[in-house]
Amino acid sequence: MVVFSKNLIYSAMALLFTLMGVAGLYVFLWADFIAVTQILIYVGGILVLIIFGIMLTHRITNVRLSHSSIQQGVGGAIVLVIFLGLTSMILKAPWYRATAVEPQETVRQIGRLLMIDYLLPFEVASVLLLAALMGAALLSRKVD
């Protein structure tokens, strides 16, 4: 639906439900904190940003909010080949299986890892967010 719909707003709505479904999968995988973060950041932030982008890049008077695709045949064939290759690889590979027990508290573990083992990537991610913020503000500023 996200990639096939003719109407861009329909695509955005389909993306909303896709992200909600992925959050549900995270809950099934014992990752409740990631599921909540997914809903907050993706559904609350990125999707609103995308809808803003749609609204700002189409004239309000232009009712035709549709858009077309190109070369669907070739692209579909290539993507189908990639998907079948990935699926056969997944089904054949001897994955390492660990016997895990359901964790009692995920947030505490994530916080400990984030502040001890992954402190440098954490700080780098914060600097990246700052740079992205400044870059986006600079790019979208009116030049006078």
Place this chain on the structure above:
Amino acid sequence: MVDLNSYLVIGALLFSLGLFGVITRRNGVAVLMGVELILNAANINFIAFARFGGMDFSGHVFALFVIVMAAAEAAVALAIILNIFNNLGTINIDEADQLKQ
């Protein structure tokens, strides 16, 4: 029985659909949606390996980093798309060929 393979296949399906969107859509915002799908596929794989593959909470932390990357990327990409729209009057990415000879 729902195990690792089914989650990995769902991730592969989501990745393929996102790639299809990236290579076939003409609208810049729609291409951005395809990129979001691809990042979500990667996240599903991380969390699935965290649950089944003994990756434990490192997978969760990496998924968080991927979400942060996605937020930054969406902000910058939408700013670029707005600039393209202001300069060219269209966001069809195959018409943004000013650098072509």
